[in-house]
Amino acid sequence: MIRGQKRAADRECPLTAVITERARGTSENEVIGMPVATETGQQEQMQQLLAGLTAVRGGDFSIRLPDGADPLMNEIAAVFNAMNEQLGVFTSEVTRVAREVGTEGQLGGQAEVPAVAGTWKDLTDSVNAMAGNLTGQVRAIAQVTTAVARVT
Numbered sequence: 001m002i003r004g005q006k007r008a009a010d011r012e013c014p015l016t017a018v019i020t021e022r023a024r025g026t027s028e029n030e031v032i033g034m035p036v037a038t039e040t041g042q043q044e045q046m047q048q049l050l051a052g053l054t055a056v057r058g059g060d061f062s063i064r065l066p067d068g069a070d071p072l073m074n075e076i077a078a079v080f081n082a083m084n085e086q087l088g089v090f091t092s093e094v095t096r097v098a099r100e101v102g103t104e105g106q107l108g109g110q111a112e113v114p115a116v117a118g119t120w121k122d123l124t125d126s127v128n129a130m131a132g133n134l135t136g137q138v139r140a141i142a143q144v145t146t147a148v149a150r151v152t
Helices: 008-012 014-024 042-055 071-103 116-152
Strands: none
Touching: 008 014, 071 116
16 A cells, blocks of 8 residues: 555544554654544543553453444444453352352352353363362262261
8 A cells, every 4th residue: 555545444443543553653744634533532432442441451340431423432342341241250250169169168169151252161161170170079088088987
C-alpha cells in the first residue's frame, strides 16, 4: 500500500487509526486522511477500555464497559464484558472447588463453567481431575485406616 492511501476499513474505524498510528510511531499530522479518535466520546470509550483492561490485568473481573454510539466500540464492549463474565465464573468455580475439597473436606466437588471452550475448558477439566484425584486419594486413605482399625 502506498503511503497516504488508506484501506476503507482504516478510514471508517477510528480505533484502527489510533492503533495503526501508534504502531507506526507516527504523529497525528503524518496520518493524513485517516480519522483519529479525537472526539471526546471516542476518547472516553478508549479510556474506559484501558481502565477495564487494567482492572482485568489486576484480577478484577467485575468491570463492565457500557454501550456507546460507535458500533465497533459496542462490539468490543460486548466481547470484553462476556470475557470478564466468563473469567469471573471460572475464578469463582475454581475457588469454590478448592475451598470445598481442599479446606472443608467435602469430597467430590467439581467446577461447573457453562459454555466454556478452548484453554478455559482444558483448565476446568484439569481442576476437576485434580479434585477427583484428591477425592480418590482421601477415600483410599479412609478405607485403609478403617481396615487397620478393624484388625487391631
